Amino acid sequence: MRKGFLTFAAVGLLAAGGVAGCGDQSTSGSQAGGRAKKPKIGVILPDSKSSARWEGADRKFLKEAFDAAGVASDIQNAQGDKSQFSNIAEQMITNGATVLMIVNLDSGTGKAVLEKARSQGVATIDYDRLTLSGSAEYYVSFDNEAVGRLQGEGLSKCLADKGVKKPVVAYLNGSPTDNNATLFKNGYDSVLKPKFDAEEYTKGPDQSVPDWDNAQAGVTFEQMLTQTKGRIHGVLAANDGLGNAAISVLKKNKLNGKIPVTGQDATPQGLRNILAGDQCMTVYKAIKEEAKAASDLAIALANGERKETGQTVRDPESGRDVDAVLLTPKAIYKDDVSDVIADGFVTKDEVCGGEYGKLCADAGLS
Structure with missing residues (x-):
């Protein structure tokens, strides 16, 4: 990215001082039931019909980031099917995901998936879309x-x-x-x-x-x-x-x-x-930058760490402040x-x- 073309709204996301250990169930990422688990990140994309970005950009950039960090990942697409979305999440949790990143199809389905993950000690991130009344630990998107x-x-x-x-x-x-x-x-x-x-x-x-x-x-x-x-x-x-x-x-x-x-x-x-x-x-919307911000957070959670974003977004339904990274779009x-x-x-x-x-x-x- 050329300097100045896109900026993080959340300054200090990657600051070393913003990393802290995560001990509770919702943010442990690499632990479950007191037993260390190998870091693994699951990502559920929403579809391939609504926009070319999901398969053409997001999948590629996220996979590259996870591979570069040496963290196992599983990226799947729900293809607009809510039942499939839930089944994929269940499968990922069963197969050992320590972090789950989702682009919800709707807030109801997304909320149920996030709650299931949380109950199993899996850390969660809302990617691009906020799940209303959800429990994700981070929200990464654009303004x-x-x-x-x-x-x-x-x-x-x-x-x-x-x-x-x-x-x-x-x-x-x-x-x-x-x-x-x-x-x-x-x-x-x-x-x-x-x-x-x-x-x-x-x-x-x-x-x-x-x-x-x-x-x-x-x-x-x-x-x-x-x-x-x-x-x-x-x-x-x-x-x-x-x-x-x-x-x-x-x-x-x-x-x-x-x-x-x-x-x-x-x-x-x-x-x-x-x-x-x-x-x-x-x-x-520079998807590469959005994917980088989300993958940085996911990789940290997978390694049992938590990064500070310096920014929150208020969930309009629950009133909860969600730690967030929002990026700046550009008119073309x-x-x-x-x-x-x-x-x-x-x-x-x-x-x-x-x-x-x-x-x-x-x-x-x-």
Whole structure:
């Protein structure tokens, strides 16, 4: 990562003075029933449909970190199945995991898994999504309200560039069971609601997409266009997958490029859409840094140690303060696509292959 491109909100995470022994059941990691266990870290990813990041980035970066530390690991994907999520957790605990890191599918399932792990003396981390009323010892993610603010500001900028007066703005929100989706919406509402209130913008359809399902997002957006008789001037899509679903519908109606669409995750598809002029912007979250922060904590717990993060996040349901590391996101517009490639998050070939070669050359990426 280039210096200054991404910063830790939690200063002192890796400070040597922040490490202390862990003696209780919830943080012992490498002990169970008074008997030393070989450190082993289990990770449950949520799916591979909602975003390319889970298999394309998170798995790779976490595995590399665990291997470099010489700690055994087991990384599995629940593929959006709550029963499978629970079964994987049970299997990992049975097979000797001393630390369990999860990206929950919903807080109910996640909470049950965390409580089961805790009862077996397995240390726990919420990765990317906070499990509401959960018992994880750490939460590692990005500042998700800041992500939403960047999306709201991005859409406002792109609407201003289009020069539309009193534009109608539609929302394609993330999954209603994902607390991150709530935080994203809090962020972009903080930017857009004052514009609705001042009647600078008109609030259009506002719908959540269950399980971040891209196919469902396409159906939902098509219904939005029909409902408004095509009178939508901007789309606040909560991630690149939902954004691409909307863009596919706009292409069918020959409206792509005319209606700004936001995104998140800086996926190759999202970046190509930006280069093509079909997507206004995306939000880049350097997954390598998120994976590093989480793996550092997991490795410490696996070795019976605890690191201080210097930061907490309040669980809105339980009121518990959870030790946290939050990272800083970055807005990506057409001129910034090269930054994501230079950071090694995506390759030039992934973005600039085939028909996108000329667009990349025009953008100075040749």
